Amino acid sequence: MPELPEVQALVDFLRTRTDGLAVTGVELGSISVLKTYDPPPQALTGLPVTGVERHGKFLDLEAEGLHLIFHLARAGWLRWTDQMKPTVLRPGKSPIALRCRFSDGSGFDLTEAGTRKRLAAYLVTDPQQVPGIATLGPDPLADDFGEQEFAALLAGRRTQVKGLLRDQSFLAGVGNAYSDEILHAARLSPFALASKLTDEEVARLYAALRDTLVHAVETASGKPAKELKDAKRAGMRVHGRTGEVCPVCGDVVREVSFADSSLQYCPTCQTGGKPLADRRMSRLLK
Structure with a gap:
């Protein structure tokens, strides 16, 4: 399972890769991976990426006030591609749970190994709307955590x-x-x-x-x-x-x-x- 150091590295990686880019699409390979329904994934289309943050083991990609948040759980992972194929991801037809595309043709897939599917994604206007984030304890690397x-x-x-x-x-x-x-x-x-x-x-x-x-x-x-x-x-x-x-x-x-x-x-x-x-x-x- 990715923990704080790996999630932080993914945050830093995405900050660098998405700087100056806009989201051009979010596609679901698994309907159950998205735990929210309003706003819909299409709401991200065309919005510039304005930040990437970490909340515990949650990764938060922000685009002008909308937050695509995901937790990789035990067997999930993020796979980056510099040039995504144009083929649209279809639910139930791929091991990929979610795909996010950016304006330079790049993007990432969220994948999960095994049969116990726990990878979770959320699209919210406030990270505190995600139950797992709302109940988090202090960050052990925070400056004020002595x-x-x-x-x-x-x-x-x-x-x-x-x-x-x-x-x-x-x-x-x-x-x-x-x-x-x-x-x-x-x-x-x-x-x-x-x-x-x-x-x-x-x-x-x-x-x-x-x-x-x-x-x-x-x-x-x-x-x-x-x-x-x-x-x-x-x-x-x-x-x-x-x-x-x-x-x-x-x-x-x-x-x-x-x-x-x-x-x-x-x-x-x-x-x-x-x-x-x-x-x-x-x-x-x-």
Whole structure:
């Protein structure tokens, strides 16, 4: 799933590519991908692009007050083309969910792999009209989000830190992959309770949060959309590396599997050398 660093890189990419261009058409390959009906997609036709922004993991293309917003979900992606074919996209006839065309002939397609279709697009006059944006927590890279603000969010929460970091209403933009990386950098168990963290652990977690995301954003910056997935995988130290060697201590990276996801961690770095039980409702083996 694209997370904050990749979405920010896509935002930067689209800002550069669409500067000075106008939208010439939005076509739907899947009727269900568009979650709004008023205004219709045709309302964007002819409008100049006036901005591209990020809200958590949502990408927002603005054209004179109209916002085409989309969330790539777990298996979605953006595919850019410098010269789009003139063939009009037809619903149900293509793996492409949505196509957006621009005045120089370029454009992008939104695609989604797999059978569970969660990619979502919205056309609204205000980003706050998108339910997922209206409930977002603070952006972890915002200038006014300091350690004190982070500590206040954690205070009193009897919730595992792994789940909190992934909760978009708690913090906007972090998902499964980067939460694994942040917790590894902070030397904390994924199942540590937020309310039990010491001041020193909170400080470590905040520093790891900022440092991990800043580094990932810098790594992704300037890369074309087609290279971002590979760049993300290459930068992971524990996520997706079950059975490999931890680059910090040399221990073997372990995994805990759930019904529809998994997490990776290093026992030596994060859990005092104790492996976590690989079952739902995991806890430290005794």
